[in-house]
Amino acid sequence: MSEYDGILCDIWGVVHNGVRSWPDACEALYQFREGGGRVVLISNAPRPSASVRELLDHLKVPHHSYDDIVTSGDLTHAMVAERADRKAFHLGPERDRAVFEGLNLHMVDADEAELVINTGLFDDDNETPDDYREMLACFRASGAEMICANPDAVVERGDRLVYCAGALADAYEKLGGTVHWAGKPHAPIYDEALARLRTAAGHPVERGRVLAIGDSLRTDLAGAMSSGLDALFIASGIHGNEMVRDAALDLPTLERSFREAGVEPRAAMTRLVW
Numbered sequence: 001m002s003e004y005d006g007i008l009c010d011i012w013g014v015v016h017n018g019v020r021s022w023p024d025a026c027e028a029l030y031q032f033r034e035g036g037g038r039v040v041l042i043s044n045a046p047r048p049s050a051s052v053r054e055l056l057d058h059l060k061v062p063h064h065s066y067d068d069i070v071t072s073g074d075l076t077h078a079m080v081a082e083r084a085d086r087k088a089f090h091l092g093p094e095r096d097r098a099v100f101e102g103l104n105l106h107m108v109d110a111d112e113a114e115l116v117i118n119t120g121l122f123d124d125d126n127e128t129p130d131d132y133r134e135m136l137a138c139f140r141a142s143g144a145e146m147i148c149a150n151p152d153a154v155v156e157r158g159d160r161l162v163y164c165a166g167a168l169a170d171a172y173e174k175l176g177g178t179v180h181w182a183g184k185p186h187a188p189i190y191d192e193a194l195a196r197l198r199t200a201a202g203h204p205v206e207r208g209r210v211l212a213i214g215d216s217l218r219t220d221l222a223g224a225m226s227s228g229l230d231a232l233f234i235a236s237g238i239h240g241n242e243m244v245r246d247a248a249l250d251l252p253t254l255e256r257s258f259r260e261a262g263v264e265p266r267a268a269m270t271r272l273v274w
Contacts, residue, residue: 003209004037004209004210004230005037005206005209005210006039006040006197006201006210006211007029007038007040007211007212007213008042008193008197008213008224009029009040009041009042009212009214009272010212010214010215010216010220011041011042011045011056012155012156012237013214013216013234014214014215014272015041015056015061015065016056016059016061017156017237018155018156018157018158019157019158020059021056021059021060022271024271024274025273026062027273027274028272029065030062030064030065031274032274033066038067038197038200038205039065039066039067040066040068040069040070040200041066041069042071042184042189042212044071044072044151044183045073045150046071046072046092046096046099046119046120046149046165046182047071047073047095047096047098047119048077048101049068049073052073053069067197068199070193070196072149072150072151072182072183073098073099073119074192075192076117076149076183077100077101077102077103079182080099080100080103080147081103083115083147084104084105085106086106086114086115087112087114088107088108088114088115088117089107089108089110089112089116089117090117090119091116091119091120091122091168092117092118092119092120092122092165093119093123093124096119099119100117110135110139111138113139113144114144115145116144116145116146117146117147117149118146118147118148118149118169118172119149119150120149120164120165120168121164128163129168129171132168132171133171136168136171136172136175136177139177140172140177144177145177145178145180146169146172146177146178146179147179147180148166148168148179148180148181148183149165149182149183150165150166151165151169151183151184151185151218152216152218153166153167153170154238156237156238156240166218166219169181183219184214184216184219184222185220185222185223185224185226186223187226187227189223190229194207207229211229211232212224212227212229212232213232213234213272214232214233214237215233215234216239217239217257217258217261218261221233221258222261222262222263224265225264231263231265231266232269233258234268234269234272235249235269236270236271249268249269
């Protein structure tokens with residue numbers, strides 16, 4: 001790891017699975033920092049980084065494993081602030097309302113919305129994107145724009161996958177709706193994370209000396225490639241059922257999946273370990 005000065009590490013699926021953290025992953029990040037590297041956690045969580053830090057504390061992810069956190073919720077807050085004059089509707093669970101803190105928004109019902117702030121499904125334990133067909137069609141008919149606070153389509157929660165805001169945003173784009181994307185794989189969150197990395201290091205950090213770690217082909221690997229960063233793929237996250245067999249990498253599936261997704265990570269591991 002001496003060839004890298006910084007790490008941008010995904011959280012959900014690499015550091016924890018939504019239910020418990022992975023001590024080996026936390027230790028790996030700590031060891032990298034002990035060697036002089038800097039670590040910024042980069043997440044598509046549709047909440048401000050302060051609330052993500054609280055979750056990490058709850059899951060016993062030690063502070064010494066990272067220097068800073070940047071989330072798609074941070075970027076969503078800024079994007080909503082730029083459009084604060086529009087009639088807004090929150091599509092998502094109550095737990096994500098922290099993304100609006102400090103903003104004076106005109107919140108309305110779905111049928112009046114000019115701006116849809118999509119943080120996910122109302123009940124991701126029981127619903128699927130199919131339950132939102134009529135609502136999305138109404139948004140499209142009225143010309144409402146959508147801000148997607150989490151481009152992930154699914155996320156790991158314990159031993160199962162649940163749908164995220166990205167699945168609804170995908171469906172809305174297929175209807176012809178306009179979507180503004182916050183988070184990975186889009187450039188703004190990487191620009192912010194790299195700026196945080198420079199601050200943590202106290203000096204400029206070249207992109208060629210930064211490693212991005214993640215478990216999603218769609219967001220983590222695609223985002224790393226488009227931002228000019230090397231990537232380490234963690235196969236046991238959301239793609240675990242496809243790419244891990246008997247606790248080992250399924251290399252033929254892995255190679256085919258990379259080829260189909262158009263990504264070329266520097267390396268792959270089942271889980272993040274030092």
